[in-house]
Amino acid sequence: MTPLVDAARTIADSVLFPAALDVDRTGTIPDSHWQALADAGLYGIAAPAALGGPGLQLPDLIAILENVAGGCLATAFTWVQHHGALASLSASTNTALRDELVPGLIAGRIRAGVAFAGAVPIPPRMNAQRIPDGWRLSGHAPFVSGWGIIDVLQVSAVDADTGDIIAGIVPAGGTPGITDVTAQPLFVADATRTVSLDVDGLVIADERIVSRVTRAEFMANQNFGSRLNGTLPIGVTLRCAQQLDAAGRTDAAAAITADADAVRERLDSGLAESTMLLQARAEGAALAVRAASAVVANAGGAALLRSSPAQLLARNATFTLVAASRPELKKSLVEQFSRSRG
Template sequence: MRAAARLRHHRRVTSPDPFERARQIADDVLFPAAMAVEGADRVPAGQLDLLAAEGFYGLACPAACGGLDVDFPAACSIIEALASGCLTTTFVWLQHHGAVRAVLAGPAGLREEWLAPLCTGTRRAGIALGGALPGPPALRARSVPGGYLLDGISPWVTGWGMIDVLHVAARDDQDNIVTALTPAEAGPTLAAEPLRMVAVMASSTVELRLHSHFVPAGQVTAVSPHRDWLARDAMGLRTNGSLALGVIAR
């Protein structure tokens, strides 16, 4: 059953305040199941569906698109509240918002295609940032007619099998980062190798290997210098810190 169909069966939590809803979900749903999730091979679909039904996949999206439209401090508080219930569930869910931010800042055509389904959680995203990591690029982008070909690896891709689309970052020969959306599906040009983790095994984290993987120009969210991408990426470290803050708060 696709996410959109499953969401119709969820009852909403009663509190109108997003933080209170997050805390209620953490206390009543996520924390009681946390040890079972830790021993599973992936996060139960019902937990991610609940977050979508409660609007949390649209954490910072405009309300007109089905989002919560909260500010950054409120978003961090919500992440901490959810992480206090289940680190793994929150870790998988958190990856989604990088793609949402990219679509919000991207071309109008991408916003029209992707913003509403991403904000409502009927389509879910992960990130594959191999080309953006410091040092020699692990994932390269080569311009070809109609788009780009991607070659290389992207380690630590979380949520495999639970996401519909990847926001991929690859580096071209001008040291620019090309970011684009591509289906989260294995095929002749994209393979996923599961990684053994000491914790959060249910996050279904994999290493992606891409070989002449084509992304159309219409799915490119941005092309920017690597140094600029790194500066923006550093600003996102605060949200990662919210995961740890939530765990110790419990």
């Protein structure tokens, strides 16, 4: 493991988790969280070494994401979107845009978010029309996290003529063509500042386009993103195991940790096959719910107090059931939770 993994673990244990209840209560992530991640070099983890990033191998990247997710889920979910945009820009053939933004993204001086969900469904929620020197977007992005926190947003839309997926960078806030921004109050991780966006006539010039890919290529990239999202329930699960271990439930903690390790292996094995990956993601989310339930049960009635980490972990686990979900993932989870154990 690299020093960045150790840094992520230290920040999660000493900065993020001790403040997680306050973040949940106030609905605000302090700027000091972002600064701690930036100072540790954790804003650039998705960038290759050739562009000034650490060039991490997948196990280290996964370990970092799991640690941050186990520290503060709201912080992790907002911050993980940044790496989707950074990875896309790092691989972009638009070298001028890449060279303009990537150094600031790596340093954490520029914070990025993504809005790709509008391009995933068929028919798409977000469409792109070719115009001279650019693209005009229209449609709806149902969940965009980090509004008011991020500086730039990578928006994906479907070219109505070819079915290709267009991704471009726009300022996050006050952009002509974003006609409505509606807050989406959440019962957990509300500090992610999640909104929905309505778009009508959002123009993205060619020089701000990150990529144009086929739908097959786009969905392949989504598979990798889905693997990264699989770190969220594992991070919550491992934090639950730590809580149980600290309470003297060492056998329970060890069993949950072993289950998390097994799910992680299945997530990695599923990188090349989306059906396997989504099944493993469902197993991870179900494990997080089970682990959090063990923490609640062990804490007893005190777990119902707003001051208890147990109730926050239980709600965090629920969040992982639906975050970055897909119909197949939803189906698998419903089947798991409704299946008779008799």
